[in-house]
Amino acid sequence: MKQADVVIVGAGASGMAAAYHIAIQSKNKPKIYILEHKSSPGKKLLATGNGRCNFANDVIDYESFRGEMPEFAYNLIDRYDREWLLGFMSDIGIIHTQINGYYYPRSLQASSVVNSLLSKLKELNVNIELSVHAAGIKKENGHYIINTDKGNYIAEYVVLSTGGQAYASLGSDGSGYILAEKLGHDVSRLYPSLTGMVMNGISFKSCSGVRAKGNIKLYDCNGFIKEIYGEIQFTDYGISGIPVFQISRYAAQLSDERKSPYVYIDLAYEYTFDELYRILKEIHIKNPYKTPADIVNSILPYKLSKAICSQYGNEKNNLKNICRIIKNLRLNIESVMPFDKAQVTAGGVYTNTINNDTMESFICSGLYITGELLDIDGNCGGYNLHFAFASGACAGINIGGKL
Numbered sequence: 001m002k003q004a005d006v007v008i009v010g011a012g013a014s015g016m017a018a019a020y021h022i023a024i025q026s027k028n029k030p031k032i033y034i035l036e037h038k039s040s041p042g043k044k045l046l047a048t049g050n051g052r053c054n055f056a057n058d059v060i061d062y063e064s065f066r067g068e069m070p071e072f073a074y075n076l077i078d079r080y081d082r083e084w085l086l087g088f089m090s091d092i093g094i095i096h097t098q099i100n101g102y103y104y105p106r107s108l109q110a111s112s113v114v115n116s117l118l119s120k121l122k123e124l125n126v127n128i129e130l131s132v133h134a135a136g137i138k139k140e141n142g143h144y145i146i147n148t149d150k151g152n153y154i155a156e157y158v159v160l161s162t163g164g165q166a167y168a169s170l171g172s173d174g175s176g177y178i179l180a181e182k183l184g185h186d187v188s189r190l191y192p193s194l195t196g197m198v199m200n201g202i203s204f205k206s207c208s209g210v211r212a213k214g215n216i217k218l219y220d221c222n223g224f225i226k227e228i229y230g231e232i233q234f235t236d237y238g239i240s241g242i243p244v245f246q247i248s249r250y251a252a253q254l255s256d257e258r259k260s261p262y263v264y265i266d267l268a269y270e271y272t273f274d275e276l277y278r279i280l281k282e283i284h285i286k287n288p289y290k291t292p293a294d295i296v297n298s299i300l301p302y303k304l305s306k307a308i309c310s311q312y313g314n315e316k317n318n319l320k321n322i323c324r325i326i327k328n329l330r331l332n333i334e335s336v337m338p339f340d341k342a343q344v345t346a347g348g349v350y351t352n353t354i355n356n357d358t359m360e361s362f363i364c365s366g367l368y369i370t371g372e373l374l375d376i377d378g379n380c381g382g383y384n385l386h387f388a389f390a391s392g393a394c395a396g397i398n399i400g401g402k403l
């Protein structure tokens with residue numbers, strides 16, 4: 001049995017932030033183990049932001065964080081705000097850059113963040129135990145015993161920072177929920193979030209990969225839910241891209257609740273119906289040999305206009321109908337893409353069982369839960385990493401102050 005002051009389960013964003021802050025906060029050189037079941041740390045962190053690591057955002061608004069108690073995230077981010085995060089990055093040697101309100105390392109390489117964290121943890125004598133899977137956990141005589149496939153660990157404090165169950169190939173396979181449940185925590189229903197959606201109504205197979213700006217309105221059987229504008233990507237299974245990611249967690253929940261979610265997409269948002277019809281009609285009059293797909297190609301990518309025209313009317317005298325489709329393309333949501341294609345898990349350990357000031361469990365003293373394992377999911381744009389780093393740091397500062 002290996003003895004430690006603190007065992008952290010998971011060498012991801014929040015686990016490494018926790019370890020760093022315990023080590024710098026404590027004056028007594030505590031023994032810290034991070035258990036990581038992958039063969040290298042920070043695999044998911046390396047994949048973030050297309051390998052560029054978008055870790056913060058200029059805007060924090062009412063849409064940034066979701067969960068049963070989103071205020072849990074806002075309270076934390078109020079204290080560990082962007083300035084704090086940029087300071088933390090600077091302390092580990094990361095200079096940042098900002099592109100359209102999104103924050104990245106200046107290198108535009110997630111690997112620079114992972115390498116900087118690892119070199120700091122090495123300097124601070126944090127032990128990272130790789131290829132060690134934490135399978136069980138219990139509290140005995142005031143200490144935590146963590147069972148792994150490589151033997152047991154005993155510690156006074158435990159931080160569960162295993163992530164959720166999105167994109168399991170990068171490490172977070174949902175085993176953290178089982179560990180939390182073993183210690184008495186309840187877990188809410190889980191949904192894939194920040195992912196594409198499988199649609200009924202029109203096939204986009206022929207225009208897979210094509211992107212177009214549009215406004216998406218999400219509805220369920222009871223009416224309008226929300227809308228968002230942005231660049232939509234058409235795929236062989238349906239639609240993807242940032243605006244689709246942003247509504248996917250709501251769509252997943254509505255599908256699960258059998259509320260028949262669907263979307264209306266406006267692919268010519270800047271024009272009214274009448275303006276669009278006038279523009280296309282004029283093109284048709286001036287260019288009588290153009291096919292409907294050629295006419296629509298004046299405002300949409302060709303493959304997309306062809307997909308729409310071939311499925312909704314290829315007749316030139318049908319321009320009005322085509323305009324209606326372009327302004328109001330209805331697609332029924334069959335499902336959202338599964339967890340292994342989702343960036344984030346919506347749902348998790350209920351935050352009303354966690355102390356918002358410290359990340360310590362109200363159920364088990366000495367247990368801390370951080371990051372995506374909690375019932376908080378952020379929007380696309382750096383919010384999830386901000387929450388992971390902030391919650392890890394908060395737990396670390398609290399534990400470090402006690403050691």
Ligand SMILES: Cc1cc2nc3c(=O)[nH]c(=O)nc-3n(C[C@H](O)[C@H](O)[C@H](O)COP(=O)(O)OP(=O)(O)OC[C@H]3O[C@@H](n4cnc5c(N)ncnc54)[C@H](O)[C@@H]3O)c2cc1C
Pocket residue numbers: 009010011012013014015035036037038041042043044045047048049050053054055056132133134135161162163164166167170171172173174175176342343344370371372373381382383384385386388
């Ligand atoms: C492709 C992709 C791109 C993304 N891009 C962004 C982005 O640009 N900006 C953003 O803010 N967010 C992004 N995210 C989301 C973000 O990466 C996560 O929300 C964040 O990493 C969560 O941090 P965490 O510390 O909670 O968990 P993770 O970073 O997932 O770390 C958890 C670690 O725990 C380990 N682990 C799990 N269970 C066990 C166990 N039982 N025993 C031992 N080890 C275990 C895992 O292997 C993993 O290393 C992206 C996610 C994906 C998948």
